[in-house]
Amino acid sequence: MDVLTTILVTIHVVSAAAIVGGWFAHFRNPTVTASQWIGSIGMILTGIALFxxxxxxxxxxxxxxxGIKFLIGVIVxxxxLLGRRRLNRGEAVPTGLAHAVGxxxxxxxxxxxxxx
Structure with missing residues (x-):
């Protein structure tokens, strides 16, 4: 179980780093990157698995x-999701939404x- 836990924690941390790193990388021109979207999925799934x-x-x-971490993860x-859907439609991502993700x-x- 220790190996499984280590693998899940590693994926969880990398997913969180993708979310925050994408936010810092685009801080001046806020958007929701694909890495943030994938990171949010990875963070929720590995969090549930770790639980x-x-x-x-x-x-x-x-x-x-x-429970609080899960709620925040769902909000992220x-x-x-909303930011990526707007980008896929060719619309601009609201600044508040992009900053909320990161x-x-x-x-x-x-x-x-x-x-x-």
Missing amino acids: GVAMATWEDPNHMKL FVAA GLGLVNMLIALLWH
């Missing part, structure tokens, strides 16, 4: 923390790191 592994190994995960996913991705990372 399942924690429950299967009889650990006692912090349900409040994980929906915002990235900013909430960063908030999610900070919750993971600082909430013990």
